[in-house]
Amino acid sequence: MLSKNRLRFIISLQKKKIRDEQNLFIIEGDKLVKEFLCSDMKVLSLIAKPEFIGSLPKDILNSIRTVEPASYEELKQISSLKTPHNALALVQMQVTETKPVKILKELCVALDFIQDPGNLGTIIRAASWFGIENIVCSNDCVDVYNPKVVQASMGAILNVKVHYFDLKEFLATASAKGKPVYGAMLEGNSIYEQNPGNKGVILLGNESKGISDDLLPFVTSRIMIPKFSVAKHGIDSLNVGMAASVIFSEFRRRSG
Numbered sequence: 001m002l003s004k005n006r007l008r009f010i011i012s013l014q015k016k017k018i019r020d021e022q023n024l025f026i027i028e029g030d031k032l033v034k035e036f037l038c039s040d041m042k043v044l045s046l047i048a049k050p051e052f053i054g055s056l057p058k059d060i061l062n063s064i065r066t067v068e069p070a071s072y073e074e075l076k077q078i079s080s081l082k083t084p085h086n087a088l089a090l091v092q093m094q095v096t097e098t099k100p101v102k103i104l105k106e107l108c109v110a111l112d113f114i115q116d117p118g119n120l121g122t123i124i125r126a127a128s129w130f131g132i133e134n135i136v137c138s139n140d141c142v143d144v145y146n147p148k149v150v151q152a153s154m155g156a157i158l159n160v161k162v163h164y165f166d167l168k169e170f171l172a173t174a175s176a177k178g179k180p181v182y183g184a185m186l187e188g189n190s191i192y193e194q195n196p197g198n199k200g201v202i203l204l205g206n207e208s209k210g211i212s213d214d215l216l217p218f219v220t221s222r223i224m225i226p227k228f229s230v231a232k233h234g235i236d237s238l239n240v241g242m243a244a245s246v247i248f249s250e251f252r253r254r255s256g
Contacts, residue, residue: 002047002074010047010078013090016143023093025145028079033087035155037063041091047078048087080147093145096161098134100173103163107198107251108134110181112167112215113206114141114240121152122241123204128156130248135160136201138167171218174201180220183211184243188222191250196221198255202247207240223247 002010012018013026024044027036030052036043037060045066046053053067061067075084109127114120120142127135142149144162153160174181180200203219205211211219225238225246238246 002068002070002078006068007074007077010088010090014080014147016146019093019143019145024090025093025150026080026088026147027091027150028081028088028147029085029151030087032151032155033089035158036089036091039158041094041158043089043091045090046087047075047089049075052086081151096163098161098163100136100165100170101177103134103136104174104177104179104201105199106134107132107255108136108201109244109248110136110138110167110170110201110203111141112138112203112212113209114204116207117142117146117148118152119207119239119241120144120146121149121154121157123244124149124153124160124162125156126241126245126248128153128159129245130252132248133159133161135162136167136170137162137164139164167212168214168218171201171203171215175218181218182221182223182247183216183219184224184247185210185222186224186237188224190226191223191247192226194221194223194250194254196251196254198251202244202251204240204244204247 013022013024019025027033043064045068046064047068047070050069053069075088078088109132111123114137124135150157171181181203182196182200183203184205203211203215225243229235
């Protein structure tokens with residue numbers, strides 16, 4: 001049985017300030033927890049139904065600092081989901097100190113003021129699928145360790161490094177290194193008519209405002225996904241997560 005203080009502490013980790021102070025974040029779900037337990041990430045606490053705990057090999061259980069059996073009602077209290085899963089875990093944050101110059105050696109993604117956790121999680125998942133290892137977020141993007149981001153990434157957060165930089169400085173470095181910056185915008189050229197390489201920066205803007213004006217001077221190629229439908233209502237643009245998947249796919253197809 002979890003104490004009231006323990007319950008309050010776990011719930012408090014849904015706030016970024018507390019996550020940063022404790023250097024911990026929450027993961028939820030049987031599959032996600034098992035994937036983290038088999039990864040290099042350090043799972044410090046497992047809070048789960050007794051039957052889930054009993055299904056794990058002893059060597060895995062021995063690698064966890066604290067294993068705490070919990071009832072459905074307790075899991076419901078600490079879960080950020082409407083319907084809790086059988087397991088929840090507290091994971092130590094991973095420090096990513098990769099320098100911009102190293103990130104720019106390969107194709108990478110830059111995100112300008114992405115606010116929706118589901119969108120960031122989807123973009124991380126798409127990046128992982130298409131073999132893009134680094135995402136650079138502006139400092140005002142949603143926190144990568146937000147429970148909804150982690151949930152939407154579906155474990156892809158294990159494969160992609162997410163960095164928070166001053167985006168203007170990062171793009172200035174890209175420009176100084178002669179790296180192309182592909183800005184996704186409605187008035188760009190069709191992605192299907194471009195010939196992108198396997199290096200450079202794919203820049204995606206805010207859900208409603210697009211790419212910030214102060215970042216536009218760094219854009220070397222304006223790209224867009226053409227609309228093939230003649231429908232006039234409800235689809236004036238694509239969700240940024242959906243757009244990211246299409247763009248990543250075309251970049252990889254073109255570069256082989």
